[in-house]
Amino acid sequence: MAEKLVIASSAKEAAALKNSKSAFLAGGTEDNRLNSTVDAKTLISIGRIADLDGITKKDGCIRIGAMTTFQEMLDSSLVPDYLKDACRFMGSRTKRNMATVGGNIALRRTDSYLYPTLIASHAVLELMDAKGEVSERCVCCYLKRYDELKDCLIVAVNVPQKASVVSKRYANTVQSHAVLTVSVGEVEGKIRVGVAAKNTALKSLCDISEALSQKDLSDDEIKKMIEADKDLRFESDIFGSPEYKRYLLAVTISDLAKKVKGGKR
Amino acid sequence: MRIDCIINGKNRSFDIDPTMRLRDMLLINGNFAVRDSDDCEGFCGSDTVLVDGTPVYANLVLAGEVNGCEIRTPDGLGNSQHLTIVQQAMIDAGVVQSAYNAPAAALLLTWLLEKNPNPSKEEIGKESESFQGGDQGCLKRNLHQRRRL
Numbered sequence: 488m489a490e491k492l493v494i495a496s497s498a499k500e501a502a503a504l505k506n507s508k509s510a511f512l513a514g515g516t517e518d519n520r521l522n523s524t525v526d527a528k529t530l531i532s533i534g535r536i537a538d539l540d541g542i543t544k545k546d547g548c549i550r551i552g553a554m555t556t557f558q559e560m561l562d563s564s565l566v567p568d569y570l571k572d573a574c575r576f577m578g579s580r581t582k583r584n585m586a587t588v589g590g591n592i593a594l595r596r597t598d599s600y601l602y603p604t605l606i607a608s609h610a611v612l613e614l615m616d617a618k619g620e621v622s623e624r625c626v627c628c629y630l631k632r633y634d635e636l637k638d639c640l641i642v643a644v645n646v647p648q649k650a651s652v653v654s655k656r657y658a659n660t661v662q663s664h665a666v667l668t669v670s671v672g673e674v675e676g677k678i679r680v681g682v683a684a685k686n687t688a689l690k691s692l693c694d695i696s697e698a699l700s701q702k703d704l705s706d707d708e709i710k711k712m713i714e715a716d717k718d719l720r721f722e723s724d725i726f727g728s729p730e731y732k733r734y735l736l737a738v739t740i741s742d743l744a745k746k747v748k749g750g751k752r
Numbered sequence: 753m754r755i756d757c758i759i760n761g762k763n764r765s766f767d768i769d770p771t772m773r774l775r776d777m778l779l780i781n782g783n784f785a786v787r788d789s790d791d792c793e794g795f796c797g798s799d800t801v802l803v804d805g806t807p808v809y810a811n812l813v814l815a816g817e818v819n820g821c822e823i824r825t826p827d828g829l830g831n832s833q834h835l836t837i838v839q840q841a842m843i844d845a846g847v848v849q850s851a852y853n854a855p856a857a858a859l860l861l862t863w864l865l866e867k868n869p870n871p872s873k874e875e876i877g878k879e880s881e882s883f884q885g886g887d888q889g890c891l892k893r894n895l896h897q898r899r900r901l
Contacts, residue, residue: 492753492770492816512814519773519812521792530771532817580881581800581807581860661881662795 489518489530498538499619502640504531511640513554513590516582524594539589539642542566547648548611553589553641557600560588569652569672573604576654576668578661589641592626595633598664599683602626606681606691607672608650614639627691650674651750653743657726657735666726667735671743676700678747680740684732688718692740699744710737755819759783760828770816775799777815778825785826785855786810800856801825807860826855829862838862 495501510527539554557574652672658665668683678699680692721729753770787798792811799810802824830836
């Protein structure tokens, strides 16, 4: 547990306070839980910053404030259905009242509810640095350059209003953490594949995405590309063997790609 | 840090560490019906309270975050001499499975019925998602029972 709590009154104040020994406190479902992955002496509460709330529409994009909860996204008429599908992966209604989109992104959990969908839809984050300057980064760039961006405050996430994205999540129960979540999306003619594989990887499968954008791939072709991906080194555990997980990932990507290309959500 | 809030309709003030869990603060206040059946892991639902009208898990909220807020706990519903209609319905339906989740279930049912006096089966299903394990089924049966009353 943290030793100090600071209630920030503005996004700039929160961003300026962040350092290696502190963490932002959003919904609290990870920061405050038993065995949390967050280790911080000081928590900077961003729950009372109005600038981080709200869902708006602009230029074909839906801008979602970082403190928007999963349930608020589900209740919104603006949030695209493909993102609502990902919000429903969180089984508890009460937890959905608390957990926020910004918190889920910042945690980068390998069983993330939202990341595969955000990768597949080419979501763009608004990040505020310690000087209060806001820049935009696509969610894949945020993952790749996390060490450089980790102290930035996530202000909002922008997702395309019109995108074809389908997702599949594998877990023991709806309340359990997922062993594998996969999303395939098509935005402006480009296919993107996002994957969250528990204790293994959270990433965009760029090679498979490029290939799928050019042509259809067989299950075996996808499986070979997965085997060649050095980040996807699955381990044997209660959910299955590495071979089984590679097979599951390959056939899921194949199935979702067919749905996206066939225009079926 | 001084925390001022309203708990079950009464103004309360605490001079406590703001990193204390809300559930621990409520225990200090005597709200023993806010249970903890998952050691703060945050999935069972027995620590459910309403903060400004929204159900949240009290173990996953810090005391410093509720300064100025209105909190409702299961203790505020009824007592052993005067049960609310929801608490009585839970007994009548025989769905009080444990003393852990039942108080929170009564609070959540009350919240749902205050918002929507005639919830559909789908809405009942959604609300029961907040509990883990066998209490989920009990909650669904209770709400169906409530619809028949």
